[in-house]
Structures are given as structure tokens and as C-alpha cells.
Amino acid sequence: AxxxxxxxxxxxxxxxxxxxxxxxxxxxxxxxxxxxxxxxxxxxxxxxxxxxxxxxxxxxxxxxxxxxxxxxxxxxxxxxxxxxxxxxxxxxxxxxxxxxxxxxxxxxxxxxxxxxxxxxxxxxxxxxxxxxxxxxxxxxxxxxxxxxxxxxxxxxxxxxxxxxxxxxxxxxxxxxxxxxxxxCEDWGTMEKLSREREVVGIYISGHPLDDFKTEMKTFCNGSIDLFNDLEAVVNKEITFGGVVTDVQHRVSKQGKGWAIFTIEDYRDSFEFRIFGEDYLKFRHFFVINSFVYVRAFVREGWVNRDTGKKGDPRIQFNSFQLLHDVMDTYAKKLSIQLNIRDLEKDKIAVLYDLIKFHEGNQTLTFVVYDNAEKIKVQMPSRKNKIKISQELLDGLKENDVMYKLN
Structure with a gap:
């Protein structure tokens, strides 16, 4: 003590x-x-x-x-x-x-x-x-x-x-x-970080996934460390993102292709195995240093007919996608949250320019609130649609504008 x-x-x-x-x-x-x-x-x-x-x-x-x-x-x-x-x-x-x-x-x-x-x-x-x-x-x-x-x-x-x-x-x-x-040209972020890890064992100046923080936070319901205890997530679909850090393509005795690949996120890394049709369908995603978004379902293990014992849970891969494409695929609506006491002419002008610059097809909503009066009004924008991108979200953050992504 x-x-x-x-x-x-x-x-x-x-x-x-x-x-x-x-x-x-x-x-x-x-x-x-x-x-x-x-x-x-x-x-x-x-x-x-x-x-x-x-x-x-x-x-x-x-x-x-x-x-x-x-x-x-x-x-x-x-x-x-x-x-x-x-x-x-x-x-x-x-x-x-x-x-x-x-x-x-x-x-x-x-x-x-x-x-x-x-x-x-x-x-x-x-x-x-x-x-x-x-x-x-x-x-x-x-x-x-x-x-x-x-x-x-x-x-x-x-x-x-x-x-x-x-x-x-x-x-x-x-x-x-x-x-x-x-x-000569400077190294890209990934090259710098991989070399740091090579000599230190960890990333120092950042993390390869830093460019996808929004996608990881908004569209992932789990993280890599969940796969260390599959029994706890049986019959659940886990959506997670990460960077592929190792790949080994192999061929079975029957001549069928399969692979061992490692994905790492902020918390942990895990070595996965993929076989059969799933391997043929998703193998083009297994490239070292590629950023992937995965939907995986954890199934119960098969029961051995002779012994009656249940085997280990199995991972079923439902889909793979590049993290770069996740925002376009899943981001449907942006809610910009504004305190009525902060609504000034300059701030409105900045918001107007940002929205005009990022015109698109996704829904935009304004939520204006007053904490003192405990009032909140939702105002969907009928005329303006936007393209949700990291650049737009960074622009909102730079101008201290709160938002919610759906």
C-alpha cells in the first residue's frame, strides 16, 4: 500500500x-x-x-x-x-x-x-x-x-x-x-514507420492507421485483441480494421491455395488462416502494408461425432475491403452540431465555404442547441448534399466544429 x-x-x-x-x-x-x-x-x-x-x-x-x-x-x-x-x-x-x-x-x-x-x-x-x-x-x-x-x-x-x-x-x-x-525524395509515412519498427520494435513517430482514425472509430465494432479469446465472441460478427504486416501464400497437398496472414491494429496483432473459396475470393487483399476493413463471423466449433467434444470456434470471413473505401461506402449522414451562443458571422462563412467545397450526395443535418435553455433543434438540409471525406472532417475539427458521423 x-x-x-x-x-x-x-x-x-x-x-x-x-x-x-x-x-x-x-x-x-x-x-x-x-x-x-x-x-x-x-x-x-x-x-x-x-x-x-x-x-x-x-x-x-x-x-x-x-x-x-x-x-x-x-x-x-x-x-x-x-x-x-x-x-x-x-x-x-x-x-x-x-x-x-x-x-x-x-x-x-x-x-x-x-x-x-x-x-x-x-x-x-x-x-x-x-x-x-x-x-x-x-x-x-x-x-x-x-x-x-x-x-x-x-x-x-x-x-x-x-x-x-x-x-x-x-x-x-x-x-x-x-x-x-x-x-532524393523523402520516404512516405509507411516506409518511415516500418523502418522505425525494424530498429526499435514499435512505431515511434505515429502509427500507420493514424490516417484512418475516423473509420476505425466509427465503422468498427471490435478490435484485433478480441480474436485472442474466440469463445467470448462466438456467434458474433466483428468488423475491424488494420494493416497487413505479414503474408504467406501456401498450397495444400491437394493443390488448393490457402494463406496465413497477420493484421495489426492499435492494440494488438493476430495471425489468421484462410482456405478454400474464401482464399480465392479475398487473396488480392493479402499484400503487406495494405490497409483492410474486415467483416468476420465467429462460428461455434464442430462437434466430433465419435468423442462428442466440441472443437475450437471458427472464423468465417464475410468480406474484405480497403480502408480507403470505407468512408465512401458506409458514411451516409453528417450531423454538424452548433452551440447557438457560438454562431458568429465568421464561423457561418467558414462552414458555408466548407460545405460548398465538398458537395456530394450524402445527407447533411444541422443540430443547433442551447445548453442554458436545454433546447435542441434538428434541421436537415434539403438543398445541400455533401461528400463526406477526411479532408472535410479535418476542416471541421480545425474550426472547432463538433460533428457526428452515421
């Missing part, structure tokens, strides 16, 4: 420090890290990715009272690499670029793999002049820009250590040209 009181006090009065300590204590347990990062979101406590100019080996709290990811959680970045990065930063200040970093730190402790891990996890995002994709790009010579930067740092250190002296007795000051940063 005493320990519970102490931890509750720390969480209430020093939330960032408390969560940083809890995350540090569970650095080697990905499931726990995921759970505690979700708790940080619930507490509205920002968790920032690793940063060579701010991170330490473990999770820490920065000057803005945000939790900063520890560099020790990145694969390939060991104690030695973090130690030299932190010590040089304390001694000579923040690193100004990848070249400055490569010149200053001990490259025997921080090797090429450590640099690649830091780049993939976003550890170099503090330098806006270069983006993540550029570190792995090359000019056609087969050597990545990151390797060139490390070689540049090694050459610079070698020159300094040799302490060459000119004929006139002064220390030589040989300038080595910095490698050119190759121009």
Missing part, C-alpha cells in the same frame, strides 16, 4: 519523470513499452523519438517536459555508441550536422550499424536540412551517403591524430571536403 501511494504520488505530480522511469525499466519488453506509450497518450504526455542532440541511453525528460526516447532502445546502438555521443555533446555542445557528429565521436564505439539504426529511428531528424531517405541514398557508386559521412569523420580524425607538421614548423590544417548530400 505504501509503494502504491508513492507511485501514485509520483505519477500525479511528476508524470513525465515517472513515465520515463517506467519506460526505461521496461526497455527490453516491446509489449510493455507499447502499453506504457499508450498510457502516455492517454495522459496527453508527448513521447518524442530518439535525438542525438537530446537523448540519453534510457528514456529521459527534456526541457519542454516531454518524454524523450532512449538511444539504447535502438537495435545496433550499444552502450559504447551512446556513451561517446552523450559525452561529446556535454563537452562541446549540440551536433550541428551529420559531419560534425562523425568528426567528434569515437567511431570505434559507434560503427556503421549504429549510424544506420539512428538514421532509421529518426535520431538525425534534428537537422532539417537532411531527411532520412538521403542518408541511405547514393550517387550511383554503391556507397550510401551515411557511409561517406562516417568515412569523412574517420579521415578527419586520422588527420588530427597524425599531427603533421609543415616545413615551417606550424601544424598543418588540411581541409577535407564534406561529401555532397544526394538529392
Amino acid at each position: 505504501w509503494i502504491a501511494y508513492q507511485t501514485a504520488y509520483l505519477k500525479a505530480h511528476y508524470p513525465a519523470e515517472y513515465m520515463a522511469a517506467v519506460l526505461s525499466n521496461n526497455m527490453n519488453d516491446i509489449k510493455s513499452i507499447t502499453f506504457f506509450m499508450e498510457e502516455c497518450k492517454r495522459m496527453r504526455l508527448p513521447v518524442l523519438g530518439p535525438d542525438v542532440n537530446e537523448s540519453f541511453y534510457k528514456f529521459s525528460v527534456n526541457k519542454d517536459n516531454a518524454v524523450r526516447f532512449g538511444m539504447g532502445a535502438i537495435k545496433g546502438v550499444g552502450h559504447g555508441a551512446v556513451k561517446t555521443i552523450v559525452e561529446n555533446r556535454k563537452e562541446d555542445g549540440h551536433y550541428k550536422s551529420i559531419f560534425d557528429l562523425a568528426k567528434r565521436i569515437d567511431l570505434r564505439a559507434a560503427n556503421k550499424r549504429a549510424f544506420e539504426g539512428l538514421a532509421n529511428a529518426g535520431g538525425f531528424d534534428c537537422w532539417p536540412e537532411t531527411h532520412r531517405a538521403q542518408y541511405f541514398a547514393n550517387d550511383g557508386d554503391g556507397i550510401s551517403f551515411l557511409e561517406k559521412a562516417v568515412k569523412y569523420g574517420a579521415k578527419h580524425q586520422e588527420n588530427e591524430n597524425s599531427a603533421q607538421v609543415s616545413l615551417f614548423g606550424a601544424a598543418s590544417d588540411v581541409q577535407i571536403a564534406e561529401p555532397v548530400v544526394p538529392p
Whole structure:
């Protein structure tokens, strides 16, 4: 009880420090890290990715009272690499670029793999002049820009250590040209997030499903974790969304195709199996990194005639659909909710422009309410129909307009 009181006090009065300590204590347990990062979101406590100019080996709290990811959680970045990065930063200040970093730190402790891990996890995002994709790009010579930067740092250190002296007795000051940063397109969101997960085990800067939050919240009645206990959902249809993270297409001894595929959502991931006609009907959805919306019915297991024992529940796949298409298919009506005391000319003008810009075929309703008088009036729009899209919903949110989707 005493320990519970102490931890509750720390969480209430020093939330960032408390969560940083809890995350540090569970650095080697990905499931726990995921759970505690979700708790940080619930507490509205920002968790920032690793940063060579701010991170330490473990999770820490920065000057803005945000939790900063520890560099020790990145694969390939060991104690030695973090130690030299932190010590040089304390001694000579923040690193100004990848070249400055490569010149200053001990490259025997921080090797090429450590640099690649830091780049993939976003550890170099503090330098806006270069983006993540550029570190792995090359000019056609087969050597990545990151390797060139490390070689540049090694050459610079070698020159300094040799302490060459000119004929006139002064220390030589040989300038080595910095490698050119190759121009290339930045990675898309999915590429960034998958690389983060590859080196850390979790998504740091976001989640692949963040673009489909509205669809997940409005049109899904369940989540992936329900499939861990099928007995609890027997004879129920579960609608859920997620990203396909693994697919294995196989052929049975009878020559029939089937597949094992993994879908992940915000809470969990689950490995499904699909056979027969269902496989032939839905196999084109089984592509890694595709976003799917699934209707699945959980049936009771068959009863063995000989033993009388009931088998495990079975999953029947009723439909697959891309999450991109869900809004168009299922969104039928948008109700815009307005407080009568907030109805000002500017707000009405913004709403008018938004509705005109998103004209379509779906129903629009206004709900005007007055909390003080406890009055609510529903007013369906007879003339104006709209096209419900994420862009429209984002526009309403930006202007603090409440809405309900049906």
C-alpha cells in the first residue's frame, strides 16, 4: 500500500519523470513499452523519438517536459555508441550536422550499424536540412551517403591524430571536403514507420492507421485483441480494421491455395488462416502494408461425432475491403452540431465555404442547441448534399466544429 501511494504520488505530480522511469525499466519488453506509450497518450504526455542532440541511453525528460526516447532502445546502438555521443555533446555542445557528429565521436564505439539504426529511428531528424531517405541514398557508386559521412569523420580524425607538421614548423590544417548530400525524395509515412519498427520494435513517430482514425472509430465494432479469446465472441460478427504486416501464400497437398496472414491494429496483432473459396475470393487483399476493413463471423466449433467434444470456434470471413473505401461506402449522414451562443458571422462563412467545397450526395443535418435553455433543434438540409471525406472532417475539427458521423 505504501509503494502504491508513492507511485501514485509520483505519477500525479511528476508524470513525465515517472513515465520515463517506467519506460526505461521496461526497455527490453516491446509489449510493455507499447502499453506504457499508450498510457502516455492517454495522459496527453508527448513521447518524442530518439535525438542525438537530446537523448540519453534510457528514456529521459527534456526541457519542454516531454518524454524523450532512449538511444539504447535502438537495435545496433550499444552502450559504447551512446556513451561517446552523450559525452561529446556535454563537452562541446549540440551536433550541428551529420559531419560534425562523425568528426567528434569515437567511431570505434559507434560503427556503421549504429549510424544506420539512428538514421532509421529518426535520431538525425534534428537537422532539417537532411531527411532520412538521403542518408541511405547514393550517387550511383554503391556507397550510401551515411557511409561517406562516417568515412569523412574517420579521415578527419586520422588527420588530427597524425599531427603533421609543415616545413615551417606550424601544424598543418588540411581541409577535407564534406561529401555532397544526394538529392532524393523523402520516404512516405509507411516506409518511415516500418523502418522505425525494424530498429526499435514499435512505431515511434505515429502509427500507420493514424490516417484512418475516423473509420476505425466509427465503422468498427471490435478490435484485433478480441480474436485472442474466440469463445467470448462466438456467434458474433466483428468488423475491424488494420494493416497487413505479414503474408504467406501456401498450397495444400491437394493443390488448393490457402494463406496465413497477420493484421495489426492499435492494440494488438493476430495471425489468421484462410482456405478454400474464401482464399480465392479475398487473396488480392493479402499484400503487406495494405490497409483492410474486415467483416468476420465467429462460428461455434464442430462437434466430433465419435468423442462428442466440441472443437475450437471458427472464423468465417464475410468480406474484405480497403480502408480507403470505407468512408465512401458506409458514411451516409453528417450531423454538424452548433452551440447557438457560438454562431458568429465568421464561423457561418467558414462552414458555408466548407460545405460548398465538398458537395456530394450524402445527407447533411444541422443540430443547433442551447445548453442554458436545454433546447435542441434538428434541421436537415434539403438543398445541400455533401461528400463526406477526411479532408472535410479535418476542416471541421480545425474550426472547432463538433460533428457526428452515421
